Amino acid sequence: MKFSETVGQHSVISKLVNSVDKGRISHAQLFFAKEGSGALPLALAYIQYIACPNRADGDSCGECNTCKKLSSFSHPDLHFAFPIISSTKALDSDYFIAQWRAIAKVSTYFSPTDWKEKIGAEKKQLNIPVKESDRISKKLSLKSYEGGYKFMVIWLAEYMKAPTANKLLKLLEEPPKKTLIILITNNFENILGTILSRTQLVKLNIPQDEEIADYLVANYGINSASAGDAARLADGNVSQAVHIAKNENPDASNLETFSSLMRFAYKKDIVGAINWADKLHSCGREELKHFLTYSLHIVRQCIVGNYAGAEVRKLNESENDFAAKFAPFINHSNVVQVYEHLSEAESDIARNGSAKIILLDMAIQLFKLVNPKR
Numbered sequence: 511m512k513f514s515e516t517v518g519q520h521s522v523i524s525k526l527v528n529s530v531d532k533g534r535i536s537h538a539q540l541f542f543a544k545e546g547s548g549a550l551p552l553a554l555a556y557i558q559y560i561a562c563p564n565r566a567d568g569d570s571c572g573e574c575n576t577c578k579k580l581s582s583f584s585h586p587d588l589h590f591a592f593p594i595i596s597s598t599k600a601l602d603s604d605y606f607i608a609q610w611r612a613i614a615k616v617s618t619y620f621s622p623t624d625w626k627e628k629i630g631a632e633k634k635q636l637n638i639p640v641k642e643s644d645r646i647s648k649k650l651s652l653k654s655y656e657g658g659y660k661f662m663v664i665w666l667a668e669y670m671k672a673p674t675a676n677k678l679l680k681l682l683e684e685p686p687k688k689t690l691i692i693l694i695t696n697n698f699e700n701i702l703g704t705i706l707s708r709t710q711l712v713k714l715n716i717p718q719d720e721e722i723a724d725y726l727v728a729n730y731g732i733n734s735a736s737a738g739d740a741a742r743l744a745d746g747n748v749s750q751a752v753h754i755a756k757n758e759n760p761d762a763s764n765l766e767t768f769s770s771l772m773r774f775a776y777k778k779d780i781v782g783a784i785n786w787a788d789k790l791h792s793c794g795r796e797e798l799k800h801f802l803t804y805s806l807h808i809v810r811q812c813i814v815g816n817y818a819g820a821e822v823r824k825l826n827e828s829e830n831d832f833a834a835k836f837a838p839f840i841n842h843s844n845v846v847q848v849y850e851h852l853s854e855a856e857s858d859i860a861r862n863g864s865a866k867i868i869l870l871d872m873a874i875q876l877f878k879l880v881n882p883k884r
């Protein structure tokens with residue numbers, strides 16, 4: 511990526527550009543940034559600036575072969591090391607490289623949490639194991655494929671424990687010629703002194719709200735008011751702003767919609783249900799279908815929980831909380847019908863029926879089923 515595709519960091523960029531233009535590139539650098547400030551994209555833009563044969567006006571060209579290979583993560587001299595699941599001692603970053611490329615190709619502003627999700631390690635500890643040091647040394651000892659610099663980006667270097675870091679000290683002190691090692695950290699305090707003394711520190715700024723908003727408008731086609739809201743909520747964290755702006759967690763609002771319907775059903779609040787259907791029917795058809803599919807999933811998981819125990823439900827924390835309260839109302843006498851009414855509504859909506867009537871009809875049917883005695 512180009513510097514122009516990153517968020518903010520203007521003073522840092524001009525220092526980096528200056529060092530390249532004067533031929534003074536430190537071979538080992540530590541990029542320190544608050545989470546979400548964009549140290550990885552900045553490191554990648556810096557690397558591209560160093561490698562691009564057509565760099566001009568303080569940026570890479572973005573169009574030559576080198577730039578294209580770098581931005582598609584297929585350049586043979588660009589290497590990465592990053593935290594992996596710590597229980598897998600035999601593994602190193604190579605094992606997860608496909609996932610790494612996949613997440614970075616979508617956006618280089620991903621968070622440590624996004625990464626954990628990507629490799630299925632939500633509840634696991636991550637680390638950069640000792641084995642990784644050997645891998646890093648080996649990668650950098652190879653001849654450069656393209657004849658230029660070799661680059662190693664060590665993402666979240668704070669995940670290196672002393673044994674891993676110690677094995678890298680010699681490499682950081684005397685790397686092979688035309689090698690650049692960039693360590694990235696969000697947690698300066700956890701970087702060992704021995705690493706600090708061998709690297710040049712590059713401290714990033716926290717991006718301004720306006721800079722984040724501009725980035726969202728340019729890259730995600732969001733209107734400037736929503737972009738501004740997302741930037742404010744994210745408090746300087748670009749990855750978070752992207753999540754908010756894209757509303758990447760529609761299931762949270764689907765859960766809210768479904769649970770309010772169930773509340774109305776339980777209270778037999780017909781006015782509430784009419785308002786509910788009124789508000790919901792203005793969503794797009796795709797969104798409504800998604801909502802009904804989601805509701806079916808919740809009902810199914812409640813049934814599973816009723817018969818096999820709450821621990822086998824495939825639900826997140828807030829869904830589980832809801833299911834614990836809601837599951838008692840779904841039992842052998844009504845479950846098939848609840849399920850049928852939801853599926854019927856789903857197919858009626860898919861067939862372009864009147865969403866308002868379908869939703870209201872479904873709500874009334876569920877009223878009778880969920881709480882027949884009241």
Ligand SMILES: [Zn+2]
Nearest residue numbers: 562571574577
């Ligand atoms: Zn180029």
